[in-house]
Amino acid sequence: MRRRLRTRLFGVPCREVIGLLTDYLEGALEPDTAAALDRHFARCGGCTAALEQFRLTIELSGALSEDDVEALPDDVRAEVMAAFRESRGG
Amino acid sequence: MVDDPPWGATASRGERSLVEALRAGDEGAFADVVTANTPWLTRLARQYVPTDAIAMDVVQDTWLAVVRGIDRFEGRSSLRTWIARILMNQARSRGVSEARTVPFTSAAVSSAHDDPAGGFDDDRFITGRRPFSGHWSRPPDDWSTIPEARLASSETLDRVREAIERLPEQQKAVITLRDVEGWTAAEVCDALGLSEGNQRVLLHRARGTVRRALEDYLGATA
Numbered sequence: 001m002r003r004r005l006r007t008r009l010f011g012v013p014c015r016e017v018i019g020l021l022t023d024y025l026e027g028a029l030e031p032d033t034a035a036a037l038d039r040h041f042a043r044c045g046g047c048t049a050a051l052e053q054f055r056l057t058i059e060l061s062g063a064l065s066e067d068d069v070e071a072l073p074d075d076v077r078a079e080v081m082a083a084f085r086e087s088r089g090g
Numbered sequence: 091m092v093d094d095p096p097w098g099a100t101a102s103r104g105e106r107s108l109v110e111a112l113r114a115g116d117e118g119a120f121a122d123v124v125t126a127n128t129p130w131l132t133r134l135a136r137q138y139v140p141t142d143a144i145a146m147d148v149v150q151d152t153w154l155a156v157v158r159g160i161d162r163f164e165g166r167s168s169l170r171t172w173i174a175r176i177l178m179n180q181a182r183s184r185g186v187s188e189a190r191t192v193p194f195t196s197a198a199v200s201s202a203h204d205d206p207a208g209g210f211d212d213d214r215f216i217t218g219r220r221p222f223s224g225h226w227s228r229p230p231d232d233w234s235t236i237p238e239a240r241l242a243s244s245e246t247l248d249r250v251r252e253a254i255e256r257l258p259e260q261q262k263a264v265i266t267l268r269d270v271e272g273w274t275a276a277e278v279c280d281a282l283g284l285s286e287g288n289q290r291v292l293l294h295r296a297r298g299t300v301r302r303a304l305e306d307y308l309g310a311t312a
Contacts, residue, residue: 013224015215018208022294026275028286046229050208056233056241057301060250061269063242067251069132072124076146080124080153081117087157088115 012040017047021054105169112160124153127170130271131177137255137262138181148184152177170273171281178263178282208294209302236308246307253303254296260284261296268293 017040023029024037041048072080111119131152135145155176163172207215216227233241240246254265263282267273273281279289 011225013215013222014226015207015224018210019294021208022290022297026290028290044226045232046226049230049232050210053230053233053301053305054208054297057250057297057304058269060242060247060304061254061265061300062272063247064251064254064270065130065133065272067133069129069136070142070146072128072149073146076150077124080150080157081121083154083157084117084120085115087160088113 011044012036014040014044014047014050017044018050021051024051025054025058102168106165109160109163109165109169123169127173130170131173133270134174134177134263134266135181137266138259139184144184148177148180151180155180167280168277171277174267174281207298209298209300209305231305231309233308240308246304249303249307250300253300257296257299261292261299264289264292265296265300269297 017037020029020033020037024034027034029037041051108119108123112123128149131149132145135148135152136142139145139148152173156173159176163169167175210230214226214228214230216222216225254262254270257265260282264278264284267278267281268275275286275289278284279286282289284292
């Protein structure tokens with residue numbers, strides 16, 4: 001069956017939608033394509049769940065920025081500041 | 091007049107006066123820059139070298155290189171993308187000699203899921219020439235039913251952190267700067283020398299792999 005006809009009859013295949021998820025979230029899709037995805041999400045629980053999984057993945061990655069990292073040790077900071085001072089002719 | 095690179099996020103006016111202050115030897119300004127940027131530099135460095143101690147060395151070397159290079163900074167990129175490029179160079183040369191040992195199975199898993207279908211295996215989709223080819227044969231789970239306490243637990247975050255650490259270098263850098271640190275696409279393209287399209291492809295693959303690691307973990311402990 002021709003691809004365009006198949007798409008009209010059976011919708012954009014989910015596998016293709018998944019491939020476009022990041023473009024969709026970035027706002028990088030042509031308006032027509034974004035609208036086609038919106039229509040797809042409205043009637044496809046699977047792809048809606050996949051989009052939500054992507055969103056949660058992104059959110060959890062963001063939570064890693066709260067990882068405690070130690071500040072520069074005093075001696076390292078002192079060395080860096082000294083190098084700065086010297087380089088500025090101070 | 092500074093020529094803007096086609097993809098870059100150039101230094102703002104506020105940043106340009108900050109750089110002026112640094113060039114003039116303003117120690118307070120430099121101390122502030124170090125304090126503000128060391129956290130993300132440390133997190134990024136940790137992705138590339140085997141120990142926290144080495145990551146700290148990389149961060150130190152990065153700051154020393156920043157000091158040496160401040161006169162050459164032209165404001166064609168934001169200050170932090172410039173600093174990120176310096177760090178990546180430092181981390182890369184360390185990483186070559188002191189690479190993290192990635193277990194073979196992890197590497198295999200990482201490449202097996204390095205595909206555009208969001209980290210979903212082929213058998214999740216209907217195949218062949220049938221009418222619903224490409225649609226779900228086994229749809230993804232609804233994660234909105236998972237209690238938030240479990241989703242945001244330290245164990246879950248450990249899985250996310252590990253999944254990111256196992257990614258190929260470019261994917262790791264993109265997802266770390268975009269999703270962990272919250273940088274804009276323009277800044278990440280600038281820091282890593284990527285076109286917008288390439289950056290999106292890398293980001294999509296990285297997110298798919300991390301999503302898959304989460305799915306495997308959440309499913310296994312259901």
